[in-house]
Amino acid sequence: MKKRIAAIFFVFICFFNFSFSISYAAAPGISAGAAILMDAETGEVLYSRNADKVLYPASITKVMTALLAAEKGNLDDVVTMSFEAVFSIERGSSHIALDVDEEITLEQALNGLLLMSANDAANGIAEYIGGSIEGFAEIMTSKAKELGAMNTNFVNPHGLYDENHYTTAYDMALIAREALKYNTFRNIISTTSFEIPPTNKQEETRYLYNQHKMLENPVHRSTYFFDGVIGGKTGYTDQSQHTLVTYAEQDGTTLICVIMNADTQTVMYTDTVNLFNYGFNEVSKLQLNKAHQVVDTLPIYNDVDGEGKGMNKLGYVDVIALEEFIYYGNTEMSEEDVIKKLSFGDPLLSPVYKDEPIGDLQYIYQGTVIGSVPLVAGQTYEKVDTSLISTLQQDISVTPDNGYVDIIYLGVIIIALFFALILLWRIIRHVRRG
Template identity: 45%
Template sequence: MKRIYSITAIFISLFLCLNLTINCYASEKKIDNWPSGPNVSSDSAIIMEASTGAILYEKNIDKQQYPASITKIMTTLLAIEKCSMDETVTFSKEAVFGIERNSSHIARDVGEQLTMEQCLYAIMLESANEVSAAVAEHIGGSNEGFAKIMNAKAKELGCKNTHFNNPHGLPDENHYTSAYDMALIAKAAISNNTFKTIIGTKRYTLPQTNKNDECYYLNNHHKMLQEALHYDGCEGGKTGYTTVAGATLVTFAKRGDLELICVVMKTSGTQHYEDTKALFDYAFENFEKYNIAENETNFTNNPQNTTSNSNSIFGDYETFISLNENDCVVLPKSSKFADAIPSLNYNNKDADVLATLSYHYNKHFVGSTTVKLVEKSKKDNFNFDSDSNLKSNKTKSSSLKINIFKILKLVFFFIIIILILLIIIYICNLPKLRRRRRRKYNKRRRHR
């Protein structure tokens, strides 16, 4: 019976060891040699680099969450794209009284008029829900009409887990998004200079209107722009909170040429600011940008060189091709540009763009650039197999990228398994060994 218990205990230990190893491996970052990120309490979080779209940190980024007032980033983006800033927005009864009574507002009256620019400052700084509703009616004719425009824009930007039902983010079970989708929306918004000016404004004054003889002062609610929680490089963002959504926060920060978007969702208390700061610190300390055109050694655009460059992924065609000089990749500071492996995708849709060169670091997207034609007439003659060209130039460097740590970990794992198996064999044979010892002992006693 003891033997059975011992063997059972060993098998349980083996199972636990296997389970622990698998869980430990699964909990690690999926990207080899990628800096370890901080532990954050937010249920969903992401850090995205604004110019490249490269994701530097992720946690539950595709999980559907209620956005609360960060919804207003989409509302403001659409207003900037579809309206001039001097258009007049008139407040309807539905816009004024159709929102929750105790929600954020700036006390506008039915029939009151503001310019679109004034409305957007009220939306982004004071999170005014009645102003969001008025802007939605102005653009879409109704709340429902504007929601359709929001969802069409979300689809255009590549959002997969988003459905908007209103322009302000007040609770609605059919109004949801994800951290990744919000980062895509924020990426589109921060590329607009008008949006960037609005979110970075700490204080704005609404002048007298047709319904109000007094000025109204708007204060930016984002605390990382204020002295108490000031963050160096913070460009602004949007706060959000409802009981069901918890605290949500979108923040933009820039240091040097690295511009970051941070989205945290479903957080409690002031933890959304602490998480955002920790994520920004992590990204600024561990990553840097490399200009692709300046660093891509497999491509040269030298008109004086009429001979074929054996190192070029474009071969004889390099003299009439150029890379976008502004595009970059984002990589860990511990790596170098050559660690980013390019893949070439031919483009038949754009007459000016021949192909897209996408870069991956250990299979993780880190940036891309467009390949443009200098001599458009030669496009039809351009012929290449992107996979074979790239593989022939990258095989040697790729073959050297063996993850020593992973190999050592597997070796260590197999050593543990072998040791456990040896222990099991020993325990199974222990009764035989004991019997042999007894026989030897009895023989000795008889010979005495």
């Protein structure tokens, strides 16, 4: 019964920890139709506006295309352009003038994809990874669902408008977070320029330049430059309006900003700058414990008579936080301001098994519980067999009838043993002298 109650309590604690809502400082006004700011390490959402609204992504779709290429491809592999890859894209849409049967490496295709938003390169990558554009789109959607992007459906690798090609700002943040785990992706989005040398179909070198205006540019610093920007991906169609994914890092914290449905470039960049300023300057990030960290030790007892009347301490058990807890609050907060309170069954009785739920650790700030983590035991303590203990207690117990006799008898035995040891010592000395 106790185990069942503990299990129910553990589930409740996990749910409470998952569903707890945290309040931050007042966020800046955002003009775009949808926006989100996410911590790349933890996935914590620091700001959202219509983040679950289904919208058209345009070319930020290419973040997923690049993610799958980094995950499944080899940079030195050759991508051969098919007729469909070259000519299925709309006239006037972005491209790098790839030709039918032209051969480029996957690395070159990815640079064309991410720096110049080349739709022909996107198609070539899709066919290289998925066998066909349609097959690759299925892989894209499947990967999105795997990442938790449940309101996303892709039908092409580039983001040109299709009514069945959609996502949300939140889903795009999840995809962007996963993509950043790959050095190939990170290195390319942070590159300001790249050259594709002559190929089997092109005699001239292609010069590619990063279209993201918040990056540091060695030639000309953009009005929208932001210190710490890693890179990102721009997008635009008439139906989607302007879309933007941007990564920035300051003081060891990396943030992801997704802007969708902005009516001008100015809006999408200004909103991104405002959100980064908010995330880096107005929100503090406190790691209050790490996953699997020992947060305390507690005594563990054996219930001798099974009724809680006879308690023997067996030792101490490590108390381990099952998961990390990071709190996002205003910049005035410090870890010293947070009170830590252990909540558990008192006293802890054996048997207790390693990794068994034993309570929770609550974090309290200014009298309010701001979160909690479940606690588990670090060691196993089986229940001690008390029959031998009880027998021994009975054998040496002192009663009115025989107590003095037992004491005298025990004293005589101890004195006899003492003299026997002295005698043995003298005999040994005598033998050594002889």
